[in-house]
Structures are given as C-alpha cells and as structure tokens.
Amino acid sequence: MYRSIFYGEINGQLIHMQSNGCRWIRGSGSRHKPSNVDEKQWILNRKTEYRESTMWDARYYVGLRISISNHALVCCGISQFFVLRKNVKRGKRMPKIQVRQLSKVFGRQPQLALKLLAEGWTKEQIFRQTGLSVGVNQVSFDVEEGEIFVIMGLSGSGKSTLVRLCNRLIEPTSGTIFIDGEEIIGMNATQLREVRRKKLGMVFQNFALFPQRTVRENVEFGLEIQHVPVDARQEKAREAIALVGLEEWENAYPVQLSGGMRQRVGLARALANNPDVLLMDEAFSALDPLIRKDMQDELLELQMTMKKTILFITHDLHEALRLGDRIALMRDGQLIQVGRPEEIMTDPADEFVKKFVEDADLSRVLVAKNVMKRAEAITPDKGARVALQLMMDNGVSSLYIVDKKRSLLGLVSAYDVSLAISTGETLSTIMKTDIPTVSPDTLLHDLIPMMADVHVPIAVVGEQQRLLGVLVKGAVLGGLVGKVNISDERIERLRVEVKSDGLRA
Amino acid sequence: MDSVPKVPIDKWVEGFVAFLGEYRGELFDPIDSVISGMLTFFSTVLTGVPFFIIILLFGALTWVFGKRNTMITTVIGLSLIYNLGYWENTMETLGLVIVSALVSIVVGIPAGILCARHDAFRNLMTPVLDLMQTMPAFVYLIPAIFFFGLGEVPGVIASVIFAMPPIVRLTNLGIRQVPQELAEAADAFGSTGWQKLWKVQLPLAKTTILAGINQCIMLALSMVVIAAMIGAKGLGADVYRAISQVDIGRGFEAGLSIVIIAIVLDRITQHAGQKERETI
Ligand SMILES: Nc1ncnc2c1ncn2[C@@H]1O[C@H](COP(=O)(O)OP(=O)(O)OP(=O)(O)O)[C@@H](O)[C@H]1O
Ligand SMILES: [Mg+2]
Numbered sequence: 001m002y003r004s005i006f007y008g009e010i011n012g013q014l015i016h017m018q019s020n021g022c023r024w025i026r027g028s029g030s031r032h033k034p035s036n037v038d039e040k041q042w043i044l045n046r047k048t049e050y051r052e053s054t055m056w057d058a059r060y061y062v063g064l065r066i067s068i069s070n071h072a073l074v075c076c077g078i079s080q081f082f083v084l085r086k087n088v089k090r091g092k093r094m095p096k097i098q099v100r101q102l103s104k105v106f107g108r109q110p111q112l113a114l115k116l117l118a119e120g121w122t123k124e125q126i127f128r129q130t131g132l133s134v135g136v137n138q139v140s141f142d143v144e145e146g147e148i149f150v151i152m153g154l155s156g157s158g159k160s161t162l163v164r165l166c167n168r169l170i171e172p173t174s175g176t177i178f179i180d181g182e183e184i185i186g187m188n189a190t191q192l193r194e195v196r197r198k199k200l201g202m203v204f205q206n207f208a209l210f211p212q213r214t215v216r217e218n219v220e221f222g223l224e225i226q227h228v229p230v231d232a233r234q235e236k237a238r239e240a241i242a243l244v245g246l247e248e249w250e251n252a253y254p255v256q257l258s259g260g261m262r263q264r265v266g267l268a269r270a271l272a273n274n275p276d277v278l279l280m281d282e283a284f285s286a287l288d289p290l291i292r293k294d295m296q297d298e299l300l301e302l303q304m305t306m307k308k309t310i311l312f313i314t315h316d317l318h319e320a321l322r323l324g325d326r327i328a329l330m331r332d333g334q335l336i337q338v339g340r341p342e343e344i345m346t347d348p349a350d351e352f353v354k355k356f357v358e359d360a361d362l363s364r365v366l367v368a369k370n371v372m373k374r375a376e377a378i379t380p381d382k383g384a385r386v387a388l389q390l391m392m393d394n395g396v397s398s399l400y401i402v403d404k405k406r407s408l409l410g411l412v413s414a415y416d417v418s419l420a421i422s423t424g425e426t427l428s429t430i431m432k433t434d435i436p437t438v439s440p441d442t443l444l445h446d447l448i449p450m451m452a453d454v455h456v457p458i459a460v461v462g463e464q465q466r467l468l469g470v471l472v473k474g475a476v477l478g479g480l481v482g483k484v485n486i487s488d489e490r491i492e493r494l495r496v497e498v499k500s501d502g503l504r505a
Numbered sequence: 506m507d508s509v510p511k512v513p514i515d516k517w518v519e520g521f522v523a524f525l526g527e528y529r530g531e532l533f534d535p536i537d538s539v540i541s542g543m544l545t546f547f548s549t550v551l552t553g554v555p556f557f558i559i560i561l562l563f564g565a566l567t568w569v570f571g572k573r574n575t576m577i578t579t580v581i582g583l584s585l586i587y588n589l590g591y592w593e594n595t596m597e598t599l600g601l602v603i604v605s606a607l608v609s610i611v612v613g614i615p616a617g618i619l620c621a622r623h624d625a626f627r628n629l630m631t632p633v634l635d636l637m638q639t640m641p642a643f644v645y646l647i648p649a650i651f652f653f654g655l656g657e658v659p660g661v662i663a664s665v666i667f668a669m670p671p672i673v674r675l676t677n678l679g680i681r682q683v684p685q686e687l688a689e690a691a692d693a694f695g696s697t698g699w700q701k702l703w704k705v706q707l708p709l710a711k712t713t714i715l716a717g718i719n720q721c722i723m724l725a726l727s728m729v730v731i732a733a734m735i736g737a738k739g740l741g742a743d744v745y746r747a748i749s750q751v752d753i754g755r756g757f758e759a760g761l762s763i764v765i766i767a768i769v770l771d772r773i774t775q776h777a778g779q780k781e782r783e784t785i
Contacts, residue, residue: 169689197695208686212708222694225704273694 094181095142096277096309097149097166102139102175104161104333107132110173123332135161137333138175145276146307150320152356153330159313162330163281166311167200168192179277197226201270205282207262209254215265216241216250222273233272240272241265243302260291267299271306278310284319296322317357321345321365329353341365361445362480368447369440371479372460372469377402380409380428384420387412387427400459400467401431407465411435411456437461440468444479451476522648533652540604540658547600548738556587559596563769571776579772582765591740591762598729598739599766601657605664605725610718613669617676617714618702627677634670642667642731650735660732668724675717679710719774726767740766 105113113132116125123134136158143149151159164170166177168184176185179199187195201222209218216237223233241250244264254262263283270278284292296319303310314320320327321341328338329352337349345365348354377400378387391399391414399417401409410431412420420430437459438447450458451473458471525532551559560583567576586595620627642663649659683706691701707714733741740759747756 164689167693169692193695193697195695196693200693202690202693204686204690206684206686208684208690210687210690210705210709212711221691221704225694225696225700269694279693 096145096147096180097143097311098178098181099142099166100140100176100178102162102165102177103137103173104135104158104165104170105132105173106135114174134158134333135170136165136172139330139333139335140175141328141335141338143309143311145309147325148303148310148312148323150312150314150324150327151330152314152317152320152327154315157330158333159315159330160281161333163279163311163313166277166279167196167202197222197273199276201273201275201278203263203266203270203278203280203283205285207254207259207266207286209262209265209269211254214251214253215246215257215268218254218265219268219272221269226273236272236274237268240268243271244268244298258291259287260295263287263295264298267302271302276309278308280310281313282315283312285314285316292319299323317360318364321360329356342370363445363448364443366444366479367440368438368442368444368460368471369468371444371475372440372471373475375400375459375467375470377406377408377467378427379404380426380431382427384417384425384427384430388414388417388421391417398456400470401427402467405464406467408435408437408459408461408467409433411459413456432456435459437465438471444476447471447476522651525648526651529652537653537658540608540661541656543604543607544600544657544661547603548597551596551600552593556592560584560587563773566773567769570774571772575772575776579769582769586762586765589758589762591743591759594738594740594743594759595762595766597737598726598741598763601660601664601729601732601737601739602722602725602766602770605661605668605728606718606722608661608665609669609672609721609725612665613672613717613721614676614714616669617673617717618680620673620677621680621706630673634673637666638670642728646731646735655736657732657737659735660728660737663732663735664725664728667728668721671720671724672714672717675713675720676710679713679717680706682713683709715774719771722770722774723767726763726770729763 103114103117104110107113107130109130109132112130113126113134116130117123117134117137121129123137127133139162141149151162153159161170165172166179166184168187172185176183178184179195182195184192184195210221213221216234219237219240220233223236228236238247238250241247244267246261246264246268249257249261254265257265263286266283284295287295299310300323312320312323314323324341326338326340327344329336329344329349331352337344337353339347342365344353345357345360345362348357376390376394376396378390380401380403387399391397398411398413400411403409409428410433412427412431416430417427419425420427435456436450436454438450438461440460440462447458451471459467460469460471462468560580563583564576564580567579571579586592616630620630645666646659646663649662653659653662680702687705687709688701691705696704729737729739729741730744731741733739733745740763743759744756744763746752747759
C-alpha cells in the first residue's frame with residue numbers, strides 16, 4: 001500500500017512522496033498504473049506527467065514523450081524539484097484531507113453540466129436550462145491534521161454535499177479526495193468501508209440516532225459492525241459516553257433525551273471508533289442558542305485533548321468564528337475564500353464574503369495579539385535616568401521592567417522614575433508588581449471590560465510571563481471597527497520586534 | 506372492426522399454462538409437498554392438542570402481545586367456538602391461515618426488501634401486486650386446481666396470492682420510510698448492506714411490516730370460504746355447506762367462528778406492533 005509521508009505542490013498539482021512507492025496525480029483525476037504494464041511505456045503512452053519520489057530523493061519527471069533515464073531530471077522539472085526537496089527537508093507534514101477539483105452534479109447528465117460550467121454558465125442558468133443541479137463545483141482545499149476546518153455558506157451552497165463526498169455517501173462527478181494520502185475516490189467497497197470504520201466519524205444535523213437502541217447501543221454501533229467483542233465494545237462505548245458526560249443516561253432511549261443530550265450521544269457515537277477525522281454536518285444547528293454554545297465549548301474542550309481533524313459545516317458565522325482554525329466560505333458550490341477567522345473578517349475576498357461577515361462581532365474574533373502594540377521595557381539593573389530617557393524617546397508615560405529573558409517583573413511610571421532620580425532608589429524598588437496582564441489569545445470581547453476598569457496599560461504576556469506587547473485603548477478600539485490588517489507576516493514581524501526588543505532591553 | 510384482429514391474450518395464457526403443465530412434476534410437486542407437509546403438521550398439532558391448552562395458549566399470547574383486557578375476549582370467544590362444536594374445523598382453518606401467512610411472509614418480506622432496494626424491481630412488482638389483489642380468485646383457482654388438484658394446497662396458493670401483496674407493499678414502504686439520515690449514519694460508520702438492513706432498516710420498519718402481516722392474516726382468513734369451494738377443510742367448508750343447504754343457523758354459527766378467530770388473530774398481531782412503538 002502507498003503511504004505518503006510528505007507532499008509538495010507543483011503548479012497547483014499535488015505530488016506525494018512515499019517511503020515505498022510512487023503515485024501519479026494529474027489534473028482532476030488520478031490513475032494507478034496497471035501492474036501488468038511497463039512503467040515507462042505507460043507514462044509515454046499516456047503523455048502524462050510522472051513524478052516519483054522517495055523520502056530523501058525526490059525525482060521529478062515529465063513524460064511528454066521525452067526519454068526518461070533513471071536518474072535524470074527533465075528540463076521543466078528542475079525548479080520544481082528544488083521546491084520539492086525543500087519541502088522534504090523541512091519535513092512538511094502531509095495534510096490529513098486533500099480535496100482536489102471536486103465536483104458533484106445531481107441529475108442524469110452530470111458531464112453536460114460540467115461542460116457548461118467550464119463554459120462559464122452559472123449554477124442557476126444550468127438548472128433552468130437542463131434541470132441539472134450543481135452541488136459542488138471544482139472545490140480544492142487541504143485540511144491539516146488536528147485542525148478544525150469550518151465550511152460555511154448559505155443554504156443550498158453545497159456544504160452537505162461536500163461533506164458527504166468526503167466519506168462518499170455521495171459519489172463525485174469528477175475530482176478526487178485523499179485522506180492520509182490515500183485516495184478515497186476509486187476505492188472499492190471493502191476498502192471504503194474500512195476507511196469509514198477506522199478513520200471517519202460523522203455527526204449529523206438531526207442527530208440520526210437509532211431510536212430502537214439505547215444510548216449505549218447507539219454509541220456501540222460503529223464497533224458492533226466491526227464485530228468487536230461485546231465486552232470490549234461496551235467498555236469503549238462507556239468511555240465515549242463518559243467523555244460527553246452522559247454516564248447516567250447509558251440505558252435511556254433517544255426519545256427520552258433532550259436535543260443537546262442527543263447530540264452528545266451523536267458525538268460519542270462518532271468518537272467511540274476513535275476516528276482521526278470527524279465530519280460534522282451542521283451538528284449544532286438544531287440546538288437552541290444556549291445549548292449550542294455549551295456544545296461548542298465542549299467540542300473545543302474535547303479537541304484540546306483529542307486533536308482530531310474536524311470538518312465542521314455550519315451556516316452560522318459566529319459558530320464558524322468560534323470553532324474554526326480556518327474557515328472556508330462556499331457559494332453556489334464553489335469555495336470563495338479560505339482563511340483564518342480574522343483574515344476572513346478583516347480581509348474579505350469579495351462583496352459576498354464582506355456581506356456575509358458584515359454583522360459579525362469583531363470583538364469575538366480578534367484577540368489581544370491582533371491589536372497589541374510594541375511594549376517598551378527595560379531591565380532593572382539599569383538606572384532611573386536611563387529609564388526616563390527611554391520613556392521620553394518613545395513618548396510613553398510608563399515602562400515595563402523585564403528580566404534578561406524578557407519575563408515581566410513590573411511597571412514604573414514616569415512620575416515614580418523622576419522621584420527615584422532624586423532619591424537614588426533603584427528601578428526594582430519603585431516598580432509596581434500587581435499590574436494587569438492578559439494572554440495573547442484573550443478575546444477583545446473579554447478585554448474591553450478589563451480596560452474600562454484599570455487605568456494603566458494592560459500587558460500581553462506569553463509563557464513564563466514573557467512580555468509580548470501592550471494594549472492601549474486606541475488600538476483596541478481601532479480593532480473593533482476593523483482597522484487591523486493582520487497577516488502572517490505582520491504577526492511574524494511583531495514577534496521579531498518583540499524578540500529584538502528583548503535583546504535591546 | 507373485423508380487420509383488426511383480437512389480441513390473443515387468452516391463447517397466450519393458455520399456452521403459458523400448458524407450458525407450465527408440461528413441467529408440472531418438476532415445478533409444482535416440490536411446492537405441493539412442502540405446503541401439504543406444513544398443513545399436515547399444523548392440523549395434527551392444532552387438532553391433537555386438547556382444546557383448553559390451545560385456549561390458554563391464545564390467552565397467553567394476547568396477554569403478552571395484545572392488550573390485557575382482550576385476553577378475556579379471546580378466552581370467551583374460543584370457548585364459545587368449542588361450545589358450538591366448531592372446534593375441529595376452526596383448528597383446520599387456523600392451520601390453513603397459519604400456513605398461508607407463513608408462506609406469504611417467507612416470500613413477501615424478501616420481495617419487499619428487494620422492492621425497497623431496487624426501484625426497477627419495485628416498478629416491476631407494483632402491477633404484479635395490483636393484479637394479485639384485484640384479479641378475482643376464481644380466475645387463478647382454475648390453473649391452481651390444474652396444477653395441484655383439488656384440496657387444501659390450491660386453497661393455500663389462492664390465499665397466498667391474495668394475502669401476500671400487503672406484506673410486500675408494507676415491507677417496501679417501511680424500509681423506504683426509514684429516515685435518510687439513519688441510513689446514511691449506518692453507511693457512514695461502515696456498515697455492509699446486510700448490516701444496514703438488519704441493524705437499522707428492518708428494526709425501524711418492524712411496525713410497518715407487522716401491520717402488513719396483520720393485514721395478510723386477515724386477508725388469508727377471508728379466503729377460507731373460497732378455499733373450501735375447491736376442497737379445503739375447515740370453517741369455510743361449514744359455511745359453504747350451509748349456503749348450499751340454505752341452513753341459516755349453521756351458516757351464522759360458522760361465520761361467527763370465523764369472526765372470532767379473526768378478532769383473536771388481529772388483536773395478537775396488531776398490538777404486537779403497537780407495543781413495540783411504545784418502547785421506542
Ligand atoms: N439528492 C439530490 N438531488 C438533487 N439535487 C440535490 C441533491 N442533494 C442536494 N442537491 C442540490 O445541491 C445543492 C447543494 O445542496 P446541499 O444540501 O449540499 O446544500 P447545503 O449547503 O447543505 O444547504 P443547507 O444549509 O440547507 O443544508 C442544492 O442546490 C440542492 O438542490
Ligand atoms: Mg446541509
């Protein structure tokens with residue numbers, strides 16, 4: 001069996017590197033070489049691209065009727081080869097789920113709709129003219145291991161179709177999906193069943209609990225169909241039930257439970273098999289707002305320890321923002337934008353996304369590190385005069401005192417420092433130590449009341465009290481009206497600044 | 506009009522029956538022996554066991570499956586039948602009904618499952634089922650006698666043809682009514698087709714299938730008089746004799762016995778389904 005270890009992306013196409021083999025992926029479909037055919041001949045006949053790689057030696061071929069020698073690299077492959085090797089060397093992890101050019105058309109002549117789509121017809125036009133309904137249209141994305149990937153969109157945008165394609169409850173019209181580098185599309189029934197049993201758990205919008213089974217029997221279901229012995233599966237079912245806090249209800253029937261409890265059972269049922277990937281189709285949409293929030297918290301809490309890869313579908317922006325490590329926005333079967341929550345909020349790709357996120361509450365998306373400013377700091381062995389000079393240079397009225405590792409010790413105000421100059425006291429004797437601090441991941445929503453209460457700046461500190469930045473009112477308010485431009489580079493820059501700052505101090 | 510020839514359906518059917526007739530031995534003898542074997546078994550058991558044991562047994566069945574108070578009705582009704590002197594014939598009829606119902610279930614449930622899984626098969630079956638239910642029984646009794654001779658077996662065949670459609674229909678319906686999400690859940694966890702059927706679809710379709718069985722039994726019971734006309738024993742024969750002798754009193758008594766049996770069987774099978782629903 002092929003086992004991908006690393007991957008690289010070349011011209012938008014995927015290349016897998018395996019420890020013991022190779023695989024071909026081309027455009028939307030992928031084909032395995034029939035075992036009885038000579039490899040080179042096969043490549044030449046297909047006029048296709050061929051890439052082969054092993055863990056430490058990535059080779060890249062393009063087989064456009066160009067002769068291939070065993071270790072040669074073909075002209076246009078060279079630059080990509082280096083990209084590839086870089087990724088190999090860095091040990092870049094392969095995404096858990098890779099979706100490539102995936103399309104689904106419902107109806108009798110799906111290929112026709114694909115053709116029309118390629119000609120630029122819209123989903124609606126196609127439906128009106130041909131009666132074919134486009135569920136998912138040319139969707140590609142990766143989901144990293146341990147990530148909560150939220151797919152959001154209006155009703156009918158194809159979210160359910162997309163998630164059902166991932167475990168092939170719906171067969172795609174074109175395109176392909178890899179889970180752990182194994183191609184799901186094209187597996188035979190037995191292989192597919194094995195993947196569903198071992199790797200994929202699913203939670204449904206309307207719970208889909210089996211009404212004739214008790215809570216425990218429901219949770220056992222996935223193990224039961226794998227013929228796990230009764231004792232072992234009851235044990236595992238109990239563990240899963242305990243995870244969602246329903247120990248008392250083990251022998252109740254679904255009708256006896258409230259909505260929130262039912263969905264906990266749904267979650268436990270999906271967890272009992274211990275799958276790597278959870279597919280959750282509007283799992284919390286049928287719950288009322290308070291319970292829904294509980295469930296979201298619970299999911300996040302479970303996720304802290306479990307580190308599953310979760311594909312979460314919702315049409316609720318707030319839910320997406322709360323849960324998502326990354327969010328994908330869908331419209332008419334297409335992905336419009338994929339990004340981290342704050343990217344989606346502050347940098348919408350188009351009008352549609354903008355409208356979608358318009359009424360979202362930024363204070364529940366942005367966190368302290370998004371709006372913090374550089375903190376001026378000094379080590380306590382410096383004299384009061386140096387401190388005062390630094391304050392004047394930077395135009396600030398207070399200064400943080402940090403140790404050599406930039407761990408926060410205290411805060412001195414300009415007034416105290418000027419007093420100290422006359423009395424000759426050291427910075428460590430005059431500094432205040434009970435100063436407000438927050439972690440960099442505190443939501444603005446929780447910061448605002450704090451800011452109202454205190455009259456000194458709030459320090460943002462990381463692990464071991466390391467000073468990362470400072471929160472000033474102006475910047476926080478600016479954040480609330482969307483005046484932040486967060487990108488990876490910026491955050492990276494902030495970190496670098498903080499670091500070099502530390503050295504300077 | 507003369508220029509348009511008549512569609513020779515009669516010839517076709519006759520040809521078909523004649524064709525079947527040639528293979529009568531191979532085709533129908535096994536069916537014949539299985540059904541008559543079952544009939545002999547049930548009538549021996551039912552007439553062999555003392556009447557009070559049977560009455561108690563039915564009382565217990567209604568107690569378990571039906572509503573508690575119908576148990577009294579059952580015991581009184583069956584005792585009345587004994588008192589009227591129709592016990593033996595009632596047991597013959599019961600045997601006939603049980604065999605017809607068993608054959609219908611054994612054939613009908615798999616057929617219903619196939620209908621639910623394959624639209625094409627359902628489309629094929631629907632007109633066949635319509636035909637089975639509406640074609641007058643005498644029409645297919647003629648070939649049935651031709652193949653099986655007079656007696657109980659063609660009676661069972663006729664009952665099966667008439668009584669099986671509701672089982673097929675309701676099994677199909679019951680499975681199709683299982684919410685899409687539940688079937689998806691079974692698939693999503695990696696069930697095989699059989700596992701999905703056994704663990705999810707059939708348990709959820711159970712109530713509907715039981716309703717089909719209930720209807721099947723009632724319809725089989727309604728065929729006993731017709732079956733009697735071609736030589737089946739039992740209450741039907743009593744009714745048939747009363748009709749030909751214009752014996753109003755005995756006719757009524759035999760009819761009443763059929764009604765009692767019908768009520769008893771109905772209560773047992775009907776509530777079996779309902780009880781199930783309460784625990785869900
Ligand atoms: N079985 C089907 N047959 C035909 N068309 C379908 C089928 N399932 C979905 N569609 C169509 O595919 C499109 C996407 O549907 P889908 O159910 O994936 O949307 P969704 O985003 O999940 O919406 P919702 O938020 O309402 O659940 C819709 O236009 C729908 O009409
Ligand atoms: Mg949906």
